[in-house]
Amino acid sequence: MNRSTLDLWVGVFVTLGIAAIxxxxxxxxxxxxxxxxxxxxxxxxxxxxxxxxxxxxxxxxGVVVGRVEAIQLDPKTYQAVVTMRIDHGYEFTKDTIAxxxxxxxxxxxxxxxxxxxxxxxxxxxxxxxxTQSAIVLEKLISQFMFDRAAGNGGAPAxxxxxxxxx
Amino acid sequence: MRPDSVAWALRRVGRxxxxxxxxxxxxARFSVAVLVHSPAALRRLxxxxxxxxxxxxxxxxxxxxxxxxxxxVLALQGYDVLTRYGANESLGVxxxxxxxxxxxxxxxxxxxxxxxxxxxxxxxxxxxTTEQLSAMEMMAVDPLARVVAPRFFGGIVSMPLLAALFSTxxxxxxxxxxxxxIGIDAGSFWGNxxxxxxxRYDIVNGIIKSIVFGxxxxxxxxxxxYNARPTAAGVSTATTRTVVASxxxxxxxxxxxxxxxxxxxxA
Numbered sequence: 001m002n003r004s005t006l007d008l009w010v011g012v013f014v015t016l017g018i019a020a021i022x023x024x025x026x027x028x029x030x031x032x033x034x035x036x037x038x039x040x041x042x043x044x045x046x047x048x049x050x051x052x053x054x055x056x057x058x059x060x061x062g063v064v065v066g067r068v069e070a071i072q073l074d075p076k077t078y079q080a081v082v083t084m085r086i087d088h089g090y091e092f093t094k095d096t097i098a099x100x101x102x103x104x105x106x107x108x109x110x111x112x113x114x115x116x117x118x119x120x121x122x123x124x125x126x127x128x129x130x131t132q133s134a135i136v137l138e139k140l141i142s143q144f145m146f147d148r149a150a151g152n153g154g155a156p157a158x159x160x161x162x163x164x165x166x
Numbered sequence: 167m168r169p170d171s172v173a174w175a176l177r178r179v180g181r182x183x184x185x186x187x188x189x190x191x192x193x194a195r196f197s198v199a200v201l202v203h204s205p206a207a208l209r210r211l212x213x214x215x216x217x218x219x220x221x222x223x224x225x226x227x228x229x230x231x232x233x234x235x236x237x238x239v240l241a242l243q244g245y246d247v248l249t250r251y252g253a254n255e256s257l258g259v260x261x262x263x264x265x266x267x268x269x270x271x272x273x274x275x276x277x278x279x280x281x282x283x284x285x286x287x288x289x290x291x292x293x294x295t296t297e298q299l300s301a302m303e304m305m306a307v308d309p310l311a312r313v314v315a316p317r318f319f320g321g322i323v324s325m326p327l328l329a330a331l332f333s334t335x336x337x338x339x340x341x342x343x344x345x346x347x348i349g350i351d352a353g354s355f356w357g358n359x360x361x362x363x364x365x366r367y368d369i370v371n372g373i374i375k376s377i378v379f380g381x382x383x384x385x386x387x388x389x390x391x392y393n394a395r396p397t398a399a400g401v402s403t404a405t406t407r408t409v410v411a412s413x414x415x416x417x418x419x420x421x422x423x424x425x426x427x428x429x430x431x432x433a
Contacts, residue, residue, distance in 0.1 A: 010219050010223060013219075014218075014327065017326070025369055028337060028359055028369070
């Protein structure tokens with residue numbers, strides 16, 4: 001085979017291959033928007049994180065603004081300490097509430113951030129003061145069952161109503 | 167000695183064990199020798215380029231076409247199952263993750279082993295049979311540097327590129343079937359895929375897998391060819407062994423790598 005045609009074909013092959021890797025990285029892996037942006041870190045303590053996992057999204061108004069970076073247990077308070085990496089360009093007020101939410105009944109677990117009206121903003125390493133733990137479905141159900149069982153002696157209809165509201 | 171006596175059976179076991187240990191030792195020494203001669207492949211780049219052409223460019227058609235079809239079938243089957251749970255926007259996630267993490271490197275590796283690995287083995291085996299390798303040694307040309315190392319490196323370079331092309335074509339095929347044919351919303355197809363696929367965790371690990379498979383297949387192919395019995399039957403046995411051994415080692419290595427890469431994190 002002619003040397004120059006061989007070079008040409010190998011060049012085409014290698015270019016195609018690198019283009020495929022770039023496509024996977026940029027379009028599929030979404031490297032551009034996630035980028036190497038180190039972001040800044042926020043810490044939140046929860047009584048119960050439910051099914052929260054590492055790399056779970058952190059959302060504000062449904063928009064992904066960061067990821068969960070570390071989950072640890074505080075040995076003194078027995079609370080879960082969750083470290084979040086928030087992308088640069090997103091700032092949240094000091095009175096932001098962090099809550100653990102689930103998208104749909106079987107969907108992924110994520111952290112929702114709801115900003116308040118404070119004028120000061122959270123900085124790197126700050127702790128979110130107000131948090132809301134995950135809602136554990138089993139606890140809700142058992143609470144409901146206990147309420148019903150306790151309420152059956154007195155006013156069953158009212159007890160069922162209040163149990164459902166929880 | 168009677169062929170059914172205990173000593174006869176033991177002797178056969180012993181011979182088989184010694185044979186495989188010897189082969190293993192030879193394979194290890196051969197691998198080291200190839201690595202030692204690998205700078206030669208980089209110094210004489212035109213030889214390596216030629217091997218990239220034979221193992222990479224000529225495998226393009228089979229890789230691209232099978233990638234396209236695997237992606238399309240994945241989309242059809244995935245849609246069939248996902249739609250039962252009302253999760254058909256997750257089709258992009260399913261297809262992208264299974265291709266990038268597993269199917270891309272593994273299926274491309276299997277195809278590469280049967281398309282390029284067997285050809286390498288047959289070529290080197292035939293060179294040995296026709297005493298071309300001995301002739302090279304007579305002329306003070308080291309066949310490890312002239313014949314084996316370029317083929318080894320050609321395989322290592324080709325394999326990750328082929329795996330990436332396989333995954334890309336697969337995702338494109340799934341896009342054709344999922345979005346164009348079935349009518350899933352294109353935005354949720356790409357959007358869910360992008361939010362679920364992580365660069366470091368999924369794509370880099372997939373590329374690492376394909377590099378490991380490339381090393382394994384190329385090493386097995388050149389070893390079997392170099393070690394083939396110099397007869398017509400020996401070359402055919404060696405070719406078969408290449409395909410079987412590299413397919414099995416791809417699947418076994420894939421399991422081991424998956425255990426280390428994807429275990430525990432995020433669970």
